[in-house]
Each structure stands twice: as C-alpha cells, then as structure tokens.
Amino acid sequence: MSADDGRVSGRLERLLAFRSFPGLRQVDSTNLSLLAEAARERRFPKGATISFPGEPVRAMHFIRDGEVALMRDGVPARKFRGGDIVGSIAAITRDPAGQHVVAAADTRTFEVERDDLEDALEESFPLLHSALRGMMRGVLASRLELPNDAGFSEPILEPIRPSADLGLVERVLFVRRLLTYGAGGVEAFADLARDMTEIRRPEGTILWEVGEPSQDSVLLYSGVIRCETERNQRFFLGPDSVVGGIDSIAGEPRWFRATAHTDIIALRGEVTELIDVIEDHPNLGLGMLRVAARILSDLHERIDRTALAGGGHRID
Numbered sequence: 001m002s003a004d005d006g007r008v009s010g011r012l013e014r015l016l017a018f019r020s021f022p023g024l025r026q027v028d029s030t031n032l033s034l035l036a037e038a039a040r041e042r043r044f045p046k047g048a049t050i051s052f053p054g055e056p057v058r059a060m061h062f063i064r065d066g067e068v069a070l071m072r073d074g075v076p077a078r079k080f081r082g083g084d085i086v087g088s089i090a091a092i093t094r095d096p097a098g099q100h101v102v103a104a105a106d107t108r109t110f111e112v113e114r115d116d117l118e119d120a121l122e123e124s125f126p127l128l129h130s131a132l133r134g135m136m137r138g139v140l141a142s143r144l145e146l147p148n149d150a151g152f153s154e155p156i157l158e159p160i161r162p163s164a165d166l167g168l169v170e171r172v173l174f175v176r177r178l179l180t181y182g183a184g185g186v187e188a189f190a191d192l193a194r195d196m197t198e199i200r201r202p203e204g205t206i207l208w209e210v211g212e213p214s215q216d217s218v219l220l221y222s223g224v225i226r227c228e229t230e231r232n233q234r235f236f237l238g239p240d241s242v243v244g245g246i247d248s249i250a251g252e253p254r255w256f257r258a259t260a261h262t263d264i265i266a267l268r269g270e271v272t273e274l275i276d277v278i279e280d281h282p283n284l285g286l287g288m289l290r291v292a293a294r295i296l297s298d299l300h301e302r303i304d305r306t307a308l309a310g311g312g313h314r315i316d
Contacts, residue, residue, distance in 0.1 A: 011036070018110070021062055021083055023134040031124040038116035044068075044103035050086070053100040057090035059113045066107025070304075071100040077304035079104060088131075089300070091117065092293040121286060125279045132278075132285055135292040136250035142299035143246070144255065149235040151299055152227075156238030159262065161222035166198050171267060174221060180242040182287020191277045192284070196267040207243075207258040214247040214254050216270050223264030227256040236261060249274070 014036045015029055024032060042061070044050055050068060051057050061068070063084050069076040070086070080086045090099045091114040112120075121128045143150040164170065171193035175181060181189070196219070201207070207218065210230055218225070220241045227243075228234050233256070237243050247255055248271040278285035 014039070017064065018062070021085065023085075023130055027126045027130055031126040034120040034124050034127065035112060035117075036110075038120060039110040039112050042109045042111045044107045044109070046103055046105050046107075048103045050101040050103060050109075051090075051099050053098055055098045056094060056096055057087050057098050057114070059111050060085060060087040060091045060117060061109035061111050064108040064110065066109075067104040068107055069102055069104045071102060072301075072304055072308060074100075075308055076104070077308055078300065088117075089135075089293045089297045092290055093297055095297065118286070121289070122282050125282065125285075128278065128282055128285045128289070129275065132289050132292065133250055135289055135296060136246050137252065138296050139292055139299065140246050140250050140252060140255060142296060142303060144229070144231060144233075145303055146233075146299070147231075148233060150227075150229065150233045150256075151302065152235040152237065156224060156236060159222075159224050159238050161239060161265075163222070163265065166221065166265075166267065168194060171196060174267070175219065178219065178240055178242060179291060180245055180288065181284065182289075182291045184281060184284035184287050188277060188281035188284040191280065192269070192274065193267070195273045196269045199264075199266050199268050201260045201264050201266075203260055203262050205260040205264075207260065208254050209257050210254055212254045214244060214250075214252060214271070216268055217242050217244040217248050217274075218258075219243075219267040219269065221265045221267065223266075224261040225264065226259045226261040228259075229256045 011033070015032055018024055018032055018036050018039075024035075039062070044066070050061060053071075063080055063082050063086065065082040067079060067081050068086055070078040070080070086101055087099065121131060166174065168190070172186065172189050175189050175193045181192070199218070207225065220237060220239055220243055222239055225237045225241070225243050226234070227237060243258060244254070247253065278288075
C-alpha cells in the first residue's frame with residue numbers, strides 16, 4: 001500500500017482519524033475502537049451514488065474529506081463535508097424510503113454497517129451516550145430553525161387531568177407511555193421513575209429562563225407549559241410532554257423560557273439520573289435514540305422542503 005493513497009492502515013492512525021469527528025472527541029480509545037474496527041474505508045468519485053432512494057440505508061458514512069449531497073426530488077437539499085456523518089438517521093430509523101445521497105466531489109469516508117453500529121452502541125455506553133447527545137443537539141438546532149412554533153404544532157387535546165397521587169406504579173405506567181423513551185423494559189422505567197420528584201406549580205410560575213443550565217427535565221402529567229425563545233418562537237406543551245429533555249440530554253443551556261400556563265402536575269427528573277439508568281439499561285437509550293432520529297428526520301425534511309420551495313438549499 002502506498003504512503004499517499006489516503007488509506008489509514010494502523011490501529012492508532014484509524015483511532016486518531018475517528019477522533020477528528022466532533023461527536024467522538026471525548027470517547028476513550030477502548031470504546032472508539034469498536035467503531036474503528038468495524039469501519040471500511042470507501043472512496044466515491046464526484047457524481048457517484050452513495051445510497052439510493054427507495055432502498056433502506058444499511059450503513060452510515062463518516063466523511064473524512066470531500067462533499068456529499070442529500071437529494072430530495074432530484075435536487076440537492078442538504079450538504080455534508082469532512083467531519084460530518086451522513087446516513088446515521090436513516091440507518092437508525094430503518095426508514096424503508098431510504099435516502100438519495102450522492103458525492104458532490106471526490107469523497108473519502110469510513111463506512112459502518114447499521115448492524116455493526118447498533119452492536120457497538122449496545123456494547124459501549126460512552127458511544128451510546130455520545131450518539132444520543134449528538135442526536136439531541138441536531139434536534140435542538142433544527143427546532144431553532146423552524147419559525148413561530150419550533151415545529152411543535154400538535155394540538156393539546158386534554159390539557160387538564162384529574163389530580164392524582166403519582167405513586168411508583170402510577171409513575172411507571174405514565175413514563176412507559178411517553179414517546180420520548182421509546183420501548184424499554186419495565187425495570188428500566190421503574191428505575192427511571194423511582195428517582196423522580198413530583199412537582200405541582202400554580203399558573204404563572206417560571207420554571208426556567210433562556211440560558212440557564214439544563215440539569216433536569218419535566219414530565220408533564222397535567223396542565224400546559226408556555227415556551228418562548230429569543231428567536232420569537234412561541235409554543236405550548238401539554239400532558240405527556242417531556243419538557244426540557246432535548247437541551248438537558250444534549251448538554252446545552254435552556255433554549256426557551258418555560259412558564260406554567262395553567263396549574264401543572266409533573267415529574268421532575270435529573271439528567272444525571274437518566275444517564276445512569278441508560279448505562280444500566282442500554283435498550284432504553286437505544287429506544288430514545290431511535291425516537292430522536294425519527295423526530296430529526298421529520299424536522300430535516302420539513303426544513304429542506306421549505307428551503308427548496310424558496311429556491312435555496314441547505315448547507316450543513
């Protein structure tokens with residue numbers, strides 16, 4: 001193998017190459033090697049198709065250099081360059097529609113098969129935590145791009161529920177039905193619910209301000225929370241919402257001001273306790289990752305189609 005063909009031959013060289021990706025910089029070598037050893041080096045000349053529409057995405061690509069474009073209806077909608085990852089969302093969600101991705105320039109990638117990725121995430125908590133944090137940061141960035149309601153347009157059908165004493169059994173049943181946590185085992189939900197604190201706040205209570213540290217989330221059982229961002233977005237979250245979950249898992253400051261629009265009943269959970277439960281129950285974390293990926297996929301499509309309708313395209 002020649003010294004200038006761009007391939008990474010040694011284990012240390014490959015680990016250093018993977019560590020250049022922003023989301024993996026804090027992952028230790030032992031855990032990072034699970035990805036590095038599963039990766040295959042790929043080259044795509046300009047114009048080559050990396051994944052085809054209508055075919056499930058079976059691998060994700062860590063872009064070393066070059067540029068690729070995500071196509072929608074034959075038009076470039078979103079571009080990715082060195083340091084970016086493409087295909088992870090569609091691979092994690094197992095979207096049968098697939099993605100249409102082409103090389104917009106000569107491109108080199110590390111390709112990791114979907115099954116190898118899931119095995120690595122299940123085996124390595126640091127990788128799972130990094131993936132979940134990165135996915136939530138993507139959700140947060142996309143929410144901030146959507147004007148008016150940040151993409152929270154669903155109507156609140158049952159704003160007020162009868163007051164109830166949320167004991168452990170009631171908490172577990174409540175947490176299990178929340179979309180955010182995906183499908184996990186009863187033990188995982190019990191561990192999660194056991195450490196939560198029930199809170200009741202009157203109308204008008206400010207729960208947090210923009211820019212404050214995000215150390216917890218609020219699982220809203222009854223009532224409505226009004227949310228306002230510095231970008232003049234305003235939206236309302238009702239029962240069965242996990243308020244503050246995006247920023248706390250992403251490790252980012254609060255991105256909206258949260259105010260009790262009505263009297264509220266909720267469960268408050270520390271993000272450190274959630275992460276501890278995920279470490280003990282990785283299936284819970286994988287379920288959350290899949291839910292976040294589906295949400296991010298929907299947000300990306302909405303943003304891209306809005307940009308294309310206006311005659312532009314996304315550059316990421």
